Structure formats: structure tokens, C-alpha cells
Amino acid sequence: MNVDLKEKVALVTGGARGIGLATARLLAANGASVVLSDLDEDEAIQAVMQIPNARPLRMDVSNQQEVESGIDWISSHYGHIDILVNNAGLNTLNHRVTIDRFPSEEWDNIMNVDLRGLFLVSRCATALMLQNGGGRVINIASVLGVVPARLQCAFTAAKAGVINLTRAMAIELAPRGILVNCVAPGSTLTKATEALFYGENGVMRENAQRMLSHVPVGRVGTPDEIANVIVFLAAPESSYITGQTLCVDGGWSAGGFMRDF
Template sequence: MRSDLTGKVAFVTGAAGGIGRGIVSRLAANGASIVVADINEEGARDVAASLPDALPVTVDIRDADSIDRAVSRTIETYGRLDILVNNAGVNTQAHRVNVDTFPIEEWHRIVGIDLDGLFFMTQRALEPMLAAGRGGRVVNIASVVGLAAMRLQSPFVAAKAGMIHLTRSMALELGPKGIATNAIAPGSIMTEATKLLFYGEKGQFQSKTAAFMKHIPLGRPGTPEEIGEAVLFLSSPESSYINGQVLAVDGGWTAGYMM
């Protein structure tokens, strides 16, 4: 789609990753200035260099000082912040095990980034958005596992489900102040991480990929660019009356059970 985001500043976390790159490319192509925020400093610089108007910032969303520095640089550079895309997140690859044996430290790592980090990042980013009084948008990147649980990844499932309800709570609280908050629930997306699990020749669960695809009515994984299109829509003037919603971009995965 095409939309006019000229003059808008979008702060995107996890922007150096696969889905993050898909998001920032679509927002930038429609006129937004992009704050490319990632814990990977080199990756953030590389992505920013590929965009027409972008500021790379290094941020660890678990650390309040790191977040504060990133938001302060945004305001110093652009004077405003209009769109926050909470995309940064992690899952586990080495610990695909039942809840009764799931490592506690891995639980804290995943929930600490996927849910706590999103909360910390949002609190700080809201300060300039609310102070400006121009309204704004928050788009949280959740997951289909927040809508329909999957096995062997209990902290990721719990964090994404929490993110979805947090999105709804934020919509109730921020809507009266002109800030619309929505979430996107990606299904299986073709990234470097999913290649290590399913889609690469040496993927950890490569033998199960064909069966996995049978549960997706469209029969394929999505692309980062398709998530970027959804973010663009929820960031655009065309979605001005959408608030508190969860948009599944999953090829039909959550529509029902495929026999």
C-alpha cells in the first residue's frame, strides 16, 4: 500500500533483524524518518545507511539508561516521535522443552525482553508523544502463539499473550489522548532465525516442515515485507479508527484447524 508518512518519525526496535528490516523499509518508502534501534550497533548502522532518512541508535530495551539515551537522541535529532514499533524480541532455540524442565534463566531472559522490555520502552517513548499532544501510534509485534499456544516454548507463549492484553490495556488508556495502540501477530515468517529451525537445509526441525505447512492454509511462510505492510497500515492515517486490535498476519494459521 501507499500512505503519506511525510514528517512522521518512527522509532523501531529490533530494526536490524529480519522482520525489523521489513518494517523500516516500508515505513521509509512512505516518507517516514526512521530511528533504527537495535542492541546490534553495527546492524543498526547498516540498516540506517540503506534508508533515505534514518538515525541508528543502540538500545538494550532491558536497560532504562539505554532506552533514555536512545529516545533523547531521537528528540535531539528530529524534535518529535510519532510512531513506536515494539518489534524487538527473542525466542529460544536450544531449549525447546516441556514447562516442567524449562530453564529458569531462559524464562527470565525471554520474558525480560519480550514483555518487560516492551513495557520499559513504551513508557519512555510515550513521554515525548504525550508532551507534544499530537497523538501517535504504538504497534506491538506479538505472535500467533499469543493467540493460540504452542508446545515447548512456554515463556515466549506467555510473553506474547501478555503483550496482546497489554496492547488492549494501552488502547483503553492512551486512546483518549489520541494515541492508537494495536498489535500484529505474525505467523511463521521466513527469517534467518526460522531457517535455523524449519526452512534451512540443516534446520533443527526441518523434517517437520512439510507437516507444519499443512496447518497454514496459504501453504507457505510469510515474509518480513508482509509484516512491514501491516505495520505501515496501522501507522498510517488510513487506520485512524483502529485501536486495541490484534491483526494476525499468518496465512490463515489461526483461522481454524486444517484436517
Template sequence: MKVALEGKRALVTGAAQGIGEAIAKTLAANGARVAFTDVNGELAKQTAAKVDGAIAVTMDITKKESIDHGVADVVKQLGGIDILINNAGVNTAKHRVNIDKFPLEEWQRIVDVDLTGTYLVTQAVSNVMIGQGTGGRIVNIASSLGIVPVRLQCAFIAAKGGLVHMTKGTAIELGPHNILVNCVAPGSTLTEGTKGLYYGENASERERAERLLSHVPLGRPGTCEEMAHGVLFFCAPESGYITGQIMAVDGGWTAGGFFRDF
């Protein structure tokens, strides 16, 4: 998929690796100048160095001061921001327990990044876009679990479900400024992290992954590049009348594949 993003300036959070890296590289490959931002500034720098014209900025989205400084740095280096991809997010592997046993500190950690952090970045960047007066695109990365909840992940599904509705509300509020706000909701995705946990030859949760994939109509995890192309669609000039929408890139899981044996 190729679209014309020449002259556009993009900020991607959590861009040092995984889905965020794939998104940032895909936007750059289609002509945008991209700021790779991440709490791991050194890794973001190493990743951005592989992309012509890209910059790297350290940004901790749980801290407003870090966001304000990072956004100002991006504006200074790129001259503005036309595209924001709210990709940075976390989940828990250790605390897969019912809500009655779920630790408050783990709830707070996940919500602080996945929901509050996205709100803070959106607030900072939308002010930049409104000031520019030329519109913009914001794409939030939620999760298929923000559409269909599952057990043992109360904080993650709450944060991602909140992000789904925040996308719609923000689209209504920013529409008059021609800022389009949409959301990509990935399903299970093949990353370095999930290879070790689920999909690698010696993965610790290989049996669980097989059960999961048995409910995915396409029968496999998605790739980071497939998630990135969902984002690219929302950034394309041809998508100029689409806002407030949620695109599940999940191999059909949310279409009801998990009920196939009902």
C-alpha cells in the same frame, strides 16, 4: 501498499535485521523518517545507512537507562516521535521442553525482552507523545502463539500473550491522548534465522517445518515484508479510528487451520 507518512518520525526496535528491518524500511519508503534501534548498534548503523534520512541508535530494551538514553537521542535527532514499533523480541531454540523442566534463567531472559522491554519502551515513548500533544501510533509485534498457545514454549507464549493484552489495555489508557495502540501477530516467517532452522535446503528442522506448514491454510511461511505491511496498515492516516486491535498475519493458522483434520 502506499500510505502518506511524510513528516512522521518513527522509532523501530530490533530494526537491524529480519522483520524489524523490513518494517523500518517500509515506513521509510512511505515517507517517514526512521530511527533504526537495536541492541546491536553496529549492525543497526549498517542497515540504516542503506535508507535515506534514517538514523541508527543503540538500545538495549532490557535496561531502562539504555532506553531512556536511546529515546532521548532519537528525539534530539528527529525532533520527536510519532510512531513506535515495538518489534524487538527473542525466543528459545535450545530449551524446547515442558514447563516442569524449563530453566528459570531462560524464562526470565525471554520475558525481560518480549514483555518487560516492550513495557519500558512504551512508557518512555508514550511520555514523549503525550508531551508533543499531537497523538501517535504504537504497534506491538506479538506472535500468532500469543493468540493460540503451543507446547514447549511456555515463556514465549506467556510473554506474547501478555503483550496481546497489554496492547488492549494500553489502547484504553492512551486513547484520550489520540495515541492509537495496535498489534501485529506474525505467524511463521521467512527470515535468515528460520531459513537455517526450518526452510533452507539443509535446514536442521525441515521435517518440523513441513508439519507446521501442513496446518497453515496458505501452505507457506510469510515474508518479512508481509509482516511490515500489516504494521503499515495500522500506521496509515486512514486507520485513525482503529485501536486496541490484534491482526494475525499468519496465513490463516489462527483461523483454525491446525484443526483441519479433526
């Protein structure tokens, strides 16, 4: 993808690996100055060594004080934010159980990062955007926010919340110059999904082929394929798109009702 993002400043949360890292690379390759934030400061520092014109930022998106300090740091160093990619998120590998057995503490952990954290970062970043005439927000949800799966009640609820929050943000902010959209990836090959499904020692490896049998394109996606869509939504070419959720899922959501896992 080749778009003009020169003089744009982008914040990518959860940017040290996977979809976040692929997105940070592509934004930088198209001219943006990138702030790559992550809870793991060491991984963030290692990540920006691969990306020209990028800086690391240690930030826990679920911590209001850290978020406010992080946005203040960006404001003092760059003066503005033009692109926000709300990518930070988590899911549980240890509690794939039905809702009657799902720990309330794990519900809180997921909601605090995947939904509340997105709200906290969006609130602070869009306030800075509004001081400078607008910008773009791309929220990362999941296909499971569109078509829920079993044994992931908190994750599916949080990601469905992200999708509807995107719509609410879009109708509030479009008249003020900020476009807000959502990308809902399907299964994507990252370190986390490799550990869960696709690696030789994946804890749910036996489910991988059964899951992919319901993906019409017949394979797992890549972080770069997701990043291309995110960067398109950040680019000038998407200037008449807001409040939308793009499922980048190989067709998973089209046949999701068939799933038996």
C-alpha cells in the same frame, strides 16, 4: 503500499533484520524519518545504509537506562516520536522442552526482552508522544500469543502478555491521542526461522512441512507481508482502529487447534 508519513518520526526496535528491517524500509519509503534501534550496533549501522532518511541507535530494550537514553537522543535530534514499532524480541532455540524442564534463566531472558522491554520502550516513547499531541504504537506479538504451541512456554506467555498489554494501553491512551494496536505474525521467513525450520541445515527442518500443513495458504510468510500491515496501522487511514490484534498468519490461528507439533 503508498501512504503519507511525511514529517513523521518512527522508532523501530529490533530493526536490523527480518520484520523490523522490512518495516523500517517501508516507513522510510512512505516519507517517515526512521530511527532503527537494535542490540547489535554494527548490524543497525549496516541496515540504515540501505534506507534513506534513517539513523541507527544501539539500544537494549531490557535495559531501562539504555531505553531512557535512547528516547532522550531521539527527542534531542527530532523533537518528537510519532510512530513506535515494538518489534524487538527473542525466542529460544536451545530449550524446546516442556515446562518442567524449562530453565528459569531462559524464562527471564525472554520475558525481559519480549514483555518488559516492550513496556520500558512504550513508557518512555508514549510520554514523548503525549508532549506532541499523540501518535501510533504497533506492538509485535505472535500467532503463538493467540494459539499457543508446545515447548515454548515463555514465548507464548510473553506474546499473550503483549496482546493484552496492547488492549490496556489502547484504553488508557486513545483519549489522549495515541492509538495502540498489535500485529501477530505467523511463521515468517527470516534468518532465525531459516536456521530453525526452513534452511537446509535447520535444526527442526523435519517439522517445517508438518507445521505448514496447518497453514491454510500453505506457505511461510514474508517480512514484507507483515510490514505492510504494520505500516497500515501507522498510517492516517487507520485512524479509527485501536486495541486490536491483527493475525498475519496465512490462516494459522483459524485452525490452530489442529496442530500436532
